């Protein structure tokens with residue numbers, strides 16, 4: 421039995437993770453901790469799952485590492501500088517492992533993978549993400565990561581920046597620029613989590629779209645990460661692509 425603790429346990433994702441862990445034959449939920457709760461009960465866990473907020477996740481993660489607890493992190497906000505900081509905590513002998521994934525949905529991971537593969541073949545690419553209006557961060561962690569992967573694939577293939585003649589623009593009309601890729605964030609009542617990667621070439625458009633219809637859809641990926649993080653060969657794993665053999 422893997423003993424699991426959950427941080428952010430009363431949140432939308434945290435509550436779903438508690439249910440999923442309780443329903444898994446090989447896991448036991450030993451601690452459910454939210455804002456203002458004592459973190460000490462988490463020391464009974466082998467793996468802590470964090471779905472909190474970008475503003476607090478680094479503090480939570482440092483606490484887990486300092487207490488020798490493996491961590492699976494779904495909270496967003498991990499730019500390269502934050503990832504470097506986490507790596508700096510994980511140097512030296514044997515210790516806890518950390519897995520950070522901007523999206524645990526299998527389809528979303530495949531969407532990022534296919535976008536990365538398609539990226540060098542098209543002159544233009546933009547990303548549109550759509551989420552529920554209670555989301556605190558924009559653009560989404562998934563869109564940010566997709567842009568990073570797409571930009572890296574284009575750079576490696578020597579593709580020029582996407583053409584764009586815009587010289588006159590209303591404030592932020594062209595969205596955020598992530599590594600040279602435009603990312604547009606839409607917030608809509610009724611939405612859960614959706615993303616389109618739109619690629620454009622000579623006389624053709626290619627759209628890769630993923631829709632999360634509920635939060636249960638993230639649970640197979642979260643449980644897989646909990647099972648794998650304990651024996652991971654790398655102290656830090658980013659994304660669950662490698663767990664899926666991609």
Ligand SMILES: NC(=O)C1=CN([C@@H]2O[C@H](COP(=O)(O)OP(=O)(O)OC[C@H]3O[C@@H](n4cnc5c(N)ncnc54)[C@H](OP(=O)(O)O)[C@@H]3O)[C@@H](O)[C@H]2O)C=CC1
Pocket residue numbers: 427428429430431432433434453454455456471472473474476480493494495496497521522523524525557561638
């Ligand atoms: N990787 C993935 O597949 C997915 C990632 N996410 C990400 O997960 C994160 C959480 O999303 P969601 O569940 O919708 O957000 P919610 O706001 O519903 O949940 C966050 C919870 O964390 C609590 N919290 C805040 N600070 C702390 C703290 N210091 N310690 C413990 N708990 C704390 C909040 O309490 P309070 O409300 O009182 O502040 C709240 O209960 C976001 O970053 C989101 O983008 C979401 C879906 C999938």
Ligand SMILES: O=C(O)C1=N[C@H](C(=O)O)C[C@H](O)C1
Pocket residue numbers: 496522523551555559560561562563612613614
């Ligand atoms: O806040 C959400 O809901 C989600 N957050 C993650 C993100 O920012 O990419 C994953 C998914 O999009 C749902």
